[in-house]
Amino acid sequence: MRVVSARDFQSKRENDYGTPEQNETVKSIVNSVRAEGDIALLRYTEQLDRVKLEASGLRVTEAEMQAAYERVEPSFVTAIRAAADRIRAYHDKQKRQSWMDFQADGSILGQIIRPLRRVGVYVPGGKAAYPSSVLMNVIPAQVAGVPEIVMVTPPASGGEMGINPYILVAAAEAGVTEMYRVGGAQAIAALAYGTETIQPVDKICGPGNIYVALAKREVYGAVNIDSLAGPSEIAVLAEEGADPSYIAADLLSQAEHDEMASAILVTPSLSLAEAVSAEVERQLELLPRRDIARTSMDSYGAAVVTDSLTDAIDIINRLAPEHLEIVTKEPMAIVGQIENAGAIFLGPYSSEPVGDYFAGPNHIIPTNGTARFASPVDVDDFIKKSSLIYYSKEALLRDGETIMELARREGLEGHARAIGIRLDQERNTGGTTK
């Protein structure tokens, strides 16, 4: 891992919006599914996933869900349940209530908070199938009160129709209410527009490959979508006295995700930077995924040495990292100065994987500097709000002229007259209640 001075350090990656050919492919798939429904779904599943299904085979049955429990270790079921419980407990605290404000003039103003009715969760197939991500997408929706949570995931190739049993168990534990074996852009189109078998949803979330990401952009507007997640990132803000082996292990836990991942130490201590760098080299050699981790450390890893802790904090705020670990003598004293970071881990025992799997907060967190303006996935992502206005006659008689003045300044006489017709009539009838 390179050790660099703050002056020489720069980090910037671009979002991937696909090639023109990929965009064309996705548009064509989405349009076909929208026009043809199930037939197109089955055709693309055969063509792209090499699995031949009938429409009746799209839905994963209750029996299959149950059978999956027999195919995983009991220790996994115990672990995923414990994780689900903790994630649910954290997200429960994010729940919000509708409110009403009763005014002295008899008016009522309010805000109604309701869950979305139906949400679709995409779960990738193959090696990128992570049971923990199923929990992190589904549980916030379930806590929000979404009654219908639909999961889609591509069937394994080779004609098996199979879905990873760990994914099925995680889905059942998290609270998925329907599941379909279909993936790719065709699954996104089905969730957005509906087919004979799959009813359309209000929002689609979950990670996927470039075709899935482009399809989500394509259907946005017909339904809501979550944000596009970029490669994983960790920044560690540490001082002299921190354990270099812990920091190195945490940096590598992000670097092993993929070759685009970024793992950065920021510290005023040159000796800590050098010690961590050496530890990274040592631990890297022992990792099963060392080739991936090596590439990402070489491309995006760095130990950045600053003149002061204040300068280190500035760099963190400019990076706006997805994950930030603060390993200083008094980490809580620094949190208030961190303006931009998706998830903040404090002290030597809050290793980032604690948050990936178990602590409770969501592990789907803004990447690529977007923590400046975006937030981790939470219950708010699965609700909608309506404003409520009950204006009393007294309030309208009091405020009517002011409202008409504002409407007329904007040249909207029709707006003014909607008020005026009431003022005229209520005044003419002597203000009797009507």
Added chain:
Amino acid sequence: MRVVSARDFQSKRENDYGTPEQNETVKSIVNSVRAEGDIALLRYTEQLDRVKLEASGLRVTEAEMQAAYERVEPSFVTAIRAAADRIRAYHDKQKRQSWMDFQADGSILGQIIRPLRRVGVYVPGGKAAYPSSVLMNVIPAQVAGVPEIVMVTPPASGGEMGINPYILVAAAEAGVTEMYRVGGAQAIAALAYGTETIQPVDKICGPGNIYVALAKREVYGAVNIDSLAGPSEIAVLAEEGADPSYIAADLLSQAEHDEMASAILVTPSLSLAEAVSAEVERQLELLPRRDIARTSMDSYGAAVVTDSLTDAIDIINRLAPEHLEIVTKEPMAIVGQIENAGAIFLGPYSSEPVGDYFAGPNHIIPTNGTARFASPVDVDDFIKKSSLIYYSKEALLRDGETIMELARREGLEGHARAIGIRLDQERNTGGTTK
């Protein structure tokens, strides 16, 4: 206004994503501003707005802001202040607190809520310049605690450099902290990427023409943006006994907005539908904007007659209207059945313009059916959240093995080792605090 049965009623409009030529123009403007900064801004302002400025003239001065107060009627200042106070009071109730949850094992989990640092608000020039929209975009940001709120608006053509004084006064009252006379796609690019004169922002909001809308889509990712607003909509759910003249006036107040606006009555009463339809014809002739209102009523207006109130509620939920008025005997009894509506107005005195200007809730509300999954603009649109995890040693020793199990099931050995290295070391040192 046509009276139709529920069976024959359909409503669907498409979003406008611009022509390929418009998209190319916008991309080229955005790229030029990004590459050249102020020089490109000034060139486009001369070319498109026909106003020749120097870089030093981009910023609207404090003196100009003050001078605007002399150019508007005192009654307008009084009215806009009253409206701003009410809007601020409503949005104040949406403010949320950061929270921490102290666990028995010494761990702390939390959610930190912070305002965005810098927000850009686009305000259109010309006839579409609405002081009320300035309040509705700026006040939620100000209530959220955003310290820097930057307004951009195109200078009037004809070489005057002028900005509508009503807009300037509304901006000052709402709490804008900086203002620049620049509009169009070039203004959006400046807010997203910054120039020598204009520092970049974290989020851009506010309405604009198709070029502004496309530019916002183009820069999304570098900054956050608000949702694209479609044409205005109102649905009125009413029963026999409602005053047809009030309903007609409210329908027309939306129809006068633009030719794409939609105004729909849904009622189980044929006689009410006919009476409202006749009133619409009568009032329409008297409106200054009757040509616009006529076109929108002919294209998108309808009085839909249903078999029952329940059927009427179903239609409302399918429409998911931006504005919904409920004018029935007991409107509060119906609110609970309304699943999809951006803003809900109850009873005969809650005329929709009350909400446009004065009541307090935001008037920027999801259109075109997106109230199914989206919400009115509010304080939440100007904050970001960070998760906080402080795991105690006790908690890590208790949960570590479970976390390692989950990591290994996903093939992420590096994640497991970040935990394992701590478990090994803490157990070897006999569990002393470290």
